Amino acid sequence: MKALLALLLLLALPALAVEPNERLADPALEARARALSRGLRCLVCRNESIDESHADLAHDVRVLLRERLSAGDSDTAAIRFITDRYGDFVLLDPPLKTSTMVLWMAPPALLVVAFGGVLLAARRRRAPPAPLTAEEQARLATLLKGQE
Amino acid sequence: MSRRLITLLPLAVFLAVAVYFALALRPNRDTQALPSVMIDKPVPAFDLPSLADGPNLSPAAASGEVVVINYFASWCVPCRIEHPVLMALKSQKVTLWGIAYKDKPEESRTFIAQSGDPYARIGVDRDGRTGFDFGVYGVPETYVIDRAGHIRKRFVGPLTPEIAERELVPLVRALAKP
Amino acid sequence: MLIELGHFALILALAVAICQATLPLIGASRRHGGWMAFADMAAMVQFALVGIAFAALMHAYIVSDFTVINVAHNSHTDKPLLYKIAGVWGNHEGSMLLWVLILAFCGAAVAAFGGRLPATLKARVLAVQAMTGTGFLAFILLTSNPFLRTDLPPANGEGLNPVLQDPGLAFHPPFLYLGYVGSSVAFAFAVAALIEGRVDAAWARWVRPWALASWAMLTLGIALGSWWAYYTLGWGGWWFWDPVENASFMPWLLGTALIHSAIVVEKRDALKSWTVLLAIITFALSLVGTFLVRSGVLTSVHAFAVDPARGTFILFLLIAAIGGSLTLYAIRAPAMQAGGLFAPVSREGALVLNNLLLATATATVFLGTLYPLALDLMTGEKISVGPPFFNKTFGPLMVPVLVAMAAGPLMGWKRADLLGALQRLWAAFAIAGLVVLTGLYLTFGGPVMAVFGFGLAAWTAVGALVEWAERVALFRTSAANSFRRARNLPRAAWGTTLAHLGMGITVAGISASAYEREQIDILAIGATMRLGAYDVRLDAMSKENGPNFTADDATISVLKDGAVVAVMHPQRRFFPLQKQTTSQTAIRSSLFADLYLALGEPDGKGGWTVRAYWKPLISWIWSGALVMALGAAVSLSDRRWRVAAAARRGTLGVRA
Structure with missing residues (x-):
């Protein structure tokens, strides 16, 4: 249903992302708004930030974000204003918390494991071959005997 | 770790991924479901002009009763599909409030006049600001508010007779009990 | 009639593929020449x-x-011929048919050009290739048949999505x-080698051209897609870390690793397993x-129309092909003999x-793409993983890749002198350092990361040139000798x-995006807005008629110091059939920067929204990709592939 809705919105509004009339007069504030809106997901779209999206709701969020910044909100407060209503789902940069621990920790962990594995393998390969076990000794003996 | 175990690792990882893919393909998985962060939080403050010429609509008007708030718009096709379900809810004595979302009041009025009025009261959210406070994605969306004025449940998309019978009505009845 | 013939041919192809997947395997295990040779035909x-x-x-x-x-469903009589043809693969069914066509082409190419391959290996490679083919032919015939007819043909077709009517996307x-499909050959070789139980230098020498060719095609494909996004979307974005992009990027990353590791197998008989x-x-x-693209598991901007039945079928194919080959790997790989020893500091x-x-980077992209789905399935929690995540995790992983890239080719096999290699790179280091210092000085307070990006780009590019100069002994011997x-x-x-x-080159282009300029405003006819050093003036608006669209065409002059440097025509096109409006951007490319204009909506009072961008070095992103693919093509033309491949298990070709 949502997909259908998003599609209808897309068809109805061929506008392109940030519109001139949305922008703030203060360039510093506008730059902050642009930077923040690049990290916010357009809720009814698929993997688009509100900065890129033409959807109606993305427009609303852009305007609200600018209102909060104009009212003197800090970046965190303005983002908080949106996550309070829509949850962390809107953040394209997933915050570090229990449920995203694996996501954030995996890349460095993988790198460490991979390096460790390679070093271990290299060390093992350079080590002299392990002495034969008693069982292998016996087997060797029988093999040698068989050849004679 | 033996060499054999290491060479089994790729297969194990792949099988785990394949299981995920299989789960993701489950036919009844709702890919669009989005849990609301507003659940169990007090209903946001709002003060909306009435669609009729009545007093403004605000949470205080619930006066300790369970209400179901339904966001709708005349331009929204799924809302028209949902409408008969809302009419049925009305006949079951469920208190429905409508909030006309980003809709011209005269067009909302025409829509209600044509399809029937299931709502006890209707507020006009012309710019969608109240919708934003609720965390509305699109219309229709339906919220169940308990007697203490907390949001207890959100339904995204049109209510079907099944959802209304199995989930919404029982929830409203349960919440209504003192 | 032709359509039924095509349908029938496809069913026959499935039958042939089934035979090709089985008989040669039996032939290879029983050393039956005729059954093996059947694979070729x-x-x-x-x-x-x-x-x-x-x-x-x-x-x-x-x-x-x-x-x-x-x-x-996908065509229309008014559509230009090019898009009628491109329309064949602009939809799910047709694109799968193209997939299978390329798969069959690769198989035929192995049969035709693999004359020097040992008979058993060749038979097994073709059999594995046919197994993949069988799976996908069955997939098409059972779930995605493009040859179905209707008794009630419409008077005209529904047309192709206007967004897809574009040469880049065609x-x-x-x-x-x-x-994608080219990598199936390397896969077939890998599985065949596992069945044979033998991986050696000759094997690597057969696999590498295939891996290289498919990597080059993937490079071009990705670059083309990115370039298309750049000029279509109206604001010049070219990479989004969208799941579908990631789906093509992951095989590219790992394919890059493959073409490098195969060198080690070929030259040093190591890293075989x-x-x-x-390859798998x-x-x-x-x-x-x-x-992912066709099952609807992930939602994405460019996913095809989804159908769970297709998803299930592909999942089964996936489990058969990948599960099967990895099982074979788990059984056979432990027995593979590790080859040549080498010191950690060496080529x-x-x-x-x-x-x-590269493998870690691939895993990171994989995780970032699939984590939201996994979390949703496990806990019901919804999160988004977007560009900021990938920039923070993937980005840092690429830094050491680039640093090592310049040094690697200068290092000797077995045991290398790292210090010596770095000393020979002094020129690269000096130029990179100069770039960073100049950059920091010129753009003080500006984007620091971009400056270091330029430094890395310079290091990589100059490093590549230094290595070449070393090989030809540039400046150390006479020019004639160097030329020889x-x-x-x-x-x-x-x-x-x-x-x-x-x-x-690509890294430089990416880094430069931090310096782009943007100006968005509503312009009345004759009005001007400022874009960096340029003035952008809307001169006129006119209506134009295309074959299947109407357009609002803007005439916009770009001026520098009062002189007109470009007259550009961005358009908004309306496709009445689909009731869809697209934006046709106007781009003026030069070596150092692009001027990029997109026309937005009219404001109803005679003004038009105009988006103007100045994008320095942006075309380097795709030019770099083109040079990479060219490098692969040049490498493929090396006669050593053909000559040396003759000597199976022979001496390792002497390095020139």
């Missing part, structure tokens, strides 16, 4: 049959035969599929990509580092230099 016939099927569908598109459901899928694994997983990622060591980092050395330099070495140089 079968591969050719299969290709011919799929070719007939594809031609039949294309014919239906060209003549607009709307009794064919697929044509009716050729994006074929390249991408050549890349790892290389086989890479590279193709696995191509299949996973296909699955091999550098290539291992490259592989480690350059002529005698193996093509593969030229290829390395070009590919690494291309990477440096």
Whole structure:
């Protein structure tokens, strides 16, 4: 249903992302708004930030974000204003918390494991071959005997 | 770790991924479901002009009763599909409030006049600001508010007779009990 | 009639593929020459049959035969011929047919050009290739048949999505599929080697051209897609870390690792089991990509229309192909003999580092793409993983890759002198340092990361040139002697230099995006807005009529210091059939920057929204990719592939 809705919105509004009339007069504030809106997901779209999206709701969020910044909100407060209503789902940069621990920790962990594995393998390969076990000794003996 | 175990690792990882893919393909998985962060939080403050010429609509008007708030718009096709379900809810004595979302009041009025009025009261959210406070994605969306004025449940998309019978009505009845 | 012929040819192709997948395998295990040789003929016939099927569908598109459901849904009589043809693969069914056509083509190519391959290996490779073919032919015939007819043909077709009616996008899928499907050959070689239980230098020498060719195609495909996004979307974005992009990027990353690790197998007989694994997983990622795009598991901007039945089918294919090959790997790989020893600091060591980092990067992209889905399935929690995540995790992983890239080719096999290699790179270091210092000085307070990006780009590119200069002994001997050395330099070495140089060019282009300028305003006719050093003036608006659209055409002059430097025509096109509006951007490219204009909506008072961008070095991103692909092509033309491949298990060709 949502997909259908998003599609209808897309068809109805061929506008392109940030519109001139949305922008703030203060360039510093506008730059902050642009930077923040690049990290916010357009809720009814698929993997688009509100900065890129033409959807109606993305427009609303852009305007609200600018209102909060104009009212003197800090970046965190303005983002908080949106996550309070829509949850962390809107953040394209997933915050570090229990449920995203694996996501954030995996890349460095993988790198460490991979390096460790390679070093271990290299060390093992350079080590002299392990002495034969008693069982292998016996087997060797029988093999040698068989050849004679 | 033996060499054999290491060479089994790729297969194990792949099988785990394949299981995920299989789960993701489950036919009844709702890919669009989005849990609301507003659940169990007090209903946001709002003060909306009435669609009729009545007093403004605000949470205080619930006066300790369970209400179901339904966001709708005349331009929204799924809302028209949902409408008969809302009419049925009305006949079951469920208190429905409508909030006309980003809709011209005269067009909302025409829509209600044509399809029937299931709502006890209707507020006009012309710019969608109240919708934003609720965390509305699109219309229709339906919220169940308990007697203490907390949001207890959100339904995204049109209510079907099944959802209304199995989930919404029982929830409203349960919440209504003192 | 032709359509039924095509349909029938496809069914026959399936039958041939089934035979090709089984008989040669039996022949190879029993050393039965005739049964093995059957694979060659079968591969050719299969290709011919799929070719007939594809031609039949294309014919239906060209003549607009709307009794064919697929044509009716995706074509229209008014569509230009190019897009009628491109429409064949602009939809799910047709694109799968193209997939299978390329798969069959690769099989036929192995049969035709693999004359020197040992008979058993060749038979097994073709059999594995046919197994993949069987799976996908069955997939098409059972779930995605493009040859179905309707009794009630519409008067005209529904047309192709206007967004897809674009030359860039018309050729994006074929390249991408050549890349995806090309990796099936390396996969087939890997599985065949596992069945044979033997991986050696000769094996690597057969696999590498295939891996290289498919990597080059994938590079072009991805670059084409990115370039298309750039000029279509109206604000110049070119990469979004969208799941579908990631689906093509993952096999590219791992394919890059594969073409490097195969060098180690070829030259040093080491990393064998790892290389086989890479070949399997590279193709696995191509299949996973296909699955993700077509099953609706992930939602994305450019996903095809989804159907769970298709998803289930591809999942089964995936489990059969990948699960099967990885099981075989788990059984056979432990027995593989590790080959040549090497010190950590050596050419091999550098290539291992490259592989480690690229594999980790691939895993990171994989995780970032699938984590939201996994979390949703486990806990119901919804999160988004967007560009900021990938920039923070993938970005840092690429830094050591680029740093090592310049040094690697300068290091000797077995044991290298790192200090010596770095000393020879003094020029690269000096230039990179100069770039960073100049950059920091010029753009003080500006984007620091971008400056270091330029430094890395300079390091990579100059490093590639230094390595080339070393090989031809530039400035250390007479010019004539250097020229002679350059002529005698193996093509593969030229290829390395070009590919690494291309990477440096792309990195420079990416870094430069931090300096782009943007101006968005409503302009009335005659009004001007400022864009960096330029003035952008809307001169006139006019209406134009295209074959299947109408357009608002803007005449916009771009001025610098009062003089007109460009007159550009961005358009807004309206496609009445689909009731869809698209934005046709106007771009003026030069070596150092692009001027980019997009026309927005009218404000109803005579003004038009105009978006203007100045994008420095942006075209370097795709030029770099082109140079990389060119490097691969040059490398492929190396006659050593053909000559040396003759000597199976013979001496390792002496390095020039």
